Amino acid sequence: MNKKQNIIPAAAHLFADQGFDGTTTIQISREAGVTEPLIYYPFKGKDDLFTQILEAGFTEYFNRLDALENHSGSAMQQIEDLVSLHFAFVDEKPDEIYLTFSTCPAKLNDPNHVCVRNIKRQREQLKALLINCLERGVASGEFVSVPILETAHLIIALITGWMRLRGLKIDSLEGMKAVATEFIRRSLVP
Amino acid sequence: MNKKQNIIPAAAHLFADQGFDGTTTIQISREAGVTEPLIYYPFKGKDDLFTQILEAGFTEYFNRLDALENHSGSAMQQIEDLVSLHFAFVDEKPDEIYLTFSTCPAKLNDPNHVCVRNIKRQREQLKALLINCLERGVASGEFVSVPILETAHLIIALITGWMRLRGLKIDSLEGMKAVATEFIRRSLVP
Amino acid sequence: MNKKQNIIPAAAHLFADQGFDGTTTIQISREAGVTEPLIYYPFKGKDDLFTQILEAGFTEYFNRLDALENHSGSAMQQIEDLVSLHFAFVDEKPDEIYLTFSTCPAKLNDPNHVCVRNIKRQREQLKALLINCLERGVASGEFVSVPILETAHLIIALITGWMRLRGLKIDSLEGMKAVATEFIRRSLVP
Amino acid sequence: MNKKQNIIPAAAHLFADQGFDGTTTIQISREAGVTEPLIYYPFKGKDDLFTQILEAGFTEYFNRLDALENHSGSAMQQIEDLVSLHFAFVDEKPDEIYLTFSTCPAKLNDPNHVCVRNIKRQREQLKALLINCLERGVASGEFVSVPILETAHLIIALITGWMRLRGLKIDSLEGMKAVATEFIRRSLVP
């Protein structure tokens, strides 16, 4: 239970960097400073390790997301919080959150697997939240009139696109949260 | 009976779907309806196959992108064309273009490899184009005053984020091009 | 029947240079200036090609060797002729003769195969000839008294050792025939 | 239960018997009583295994050969010791020493490879030693007058030829060392 805390971040980092298939158990053990078989004490295997990392990421992610659902502020405020949530998250735990938004490894593609289920749930929840938000905003006149579903998808693309660039360390610009928020606000608020 | 032509789309599809490492040569051969060794007739190996797919994608991509550089229209027009270019491209060749925008396999990460070099070139070229465009627009008053570099990155995130969702078949909404263009226009044009 | 003459020397050369297993049929076809499947018209396969080369080499070799058996000259004269035969042969057809004296490919090691049979026959015949020769020479006082069997083996080692060095192009010294003959003569003739 | 020690002799035997290309890793593993992947635990691959066997053989061989260089005895005595060295060696370690004297696999033919470098060094060192020896002997009148270089090559051919026959188990005669020594002595000493 002691070394488990070394393994998870090491694995998360390598998975995020090289993909699930591109990462070997021996790489993980070296990065974690343990021997290879030790991985099999706290985890059933490579799949399980991956799954647990993802699940931990998802758990925290959904906790934060759920807190947004019962939102009392304006529609724009809610979108702003949504953007903040994701941008803050990817700064805190770039590997876990990047994995959360990346594709499932091919071999874990069965629809009952935690990986697929959660990724689907995440997309649905994000979509629902944004649709609700946009509908509210358009109805109340807070937002200009936009096609709801398409705009929701667009904002998801913007958020996940940025997280991807950030998670892969391709983009390291600071202060993007405010810029993104303003960008969306100008587009939606009349 | 030239089965060689089946290999490229089959491989592109699988690579886009499962990643480079997650795709086996035998999967490719089955998807292409040929036997495994036939892959090695026109291609030197799995790496070469991947490289050639990417290179073909990049060649066409850069051709289209270069055509945008000497643009005579307004700044917004140019951004619109940029969005159109990418959205049209990903509709035409979802697999190839998705690969073009996805990450390099870990093992092909040496900086001289076509894969890395082109992906870098692509990001640089996109950034340069957008920065130029935004500077023009802001200077002429066509656009509101925005932080140039950050906004360029944001638009790249939006475009690539969308292409990713689209390339992975996660999102299949039609008519997104116009919605995206309008979304950006409202944000930038006063 | 036309291109067969191109294939044999090309194959013989490559087999001698790289060994049977180290030589591929495509190398042979290129060296012979033909396409790969053409090899299968005059030959049943790679094994057969190898066998035929060996057989041709052996046929000529045994022809020459048989001519030595009914020898009328002195014992030393006969040994001299034996040395001459081998040294001349390896100069004329270095590849074929080298193969003749080299090891059988592992996969052709069954004792009924032409390859094994001939190599055995060759060693037996050489041994018989030398034993006969040495016995004659010792009995007649032409030679000093030497252990017959061992000396026969030694001369075989000398001859095959030289042919190997020569066949592999490791040694390219000229005029070795006379030197070898003299070397043996001084050792045997009192 | 260190099965690693079984691998080297098993591999040496098979390599000597069937050549590098003719020997498969699965054959080696079976002969060593281990499973195939275990070969890759102590060795980087088939090439490395081959190289290490050769290197061990060469190291011991050169150690023994170097001991002969500073020789105080007569020229004939030195040659006798040289013959003894080789004949004793091939009796002790028939596989390793046979490999040491056999040809490099075609694919390891680059001139910097241990294999090529050592085989060259061996030939040069043997040649130098014999030339020196013969020159001494001829100058002092211990030997009859012989062409130095050619005779050196001849003795090398004799020694390596014998080692080959012996290493390949083609010839199993005992007591050859004395016979060979006498054979050479009679030829050189007046």
Place this chain on the structure above:
DNA sequence: GATGAATGAGTGTTCATTCAT
């Protein structure tokens, strides 16, 4: 708990050979 040794299953790749034309 911890590890060095070991392995079953599979991967990319090569090669001798055949087939359709």
Place this chain on the structure above:
DNA sequence: TATGAATGAACACTCATTCAT
């Protein structure tokens, strides 16, 4: 006869995983 296209069988090698200690 000749060849481009195609393949079955094997090869060296890797990897996630387990076992003996």
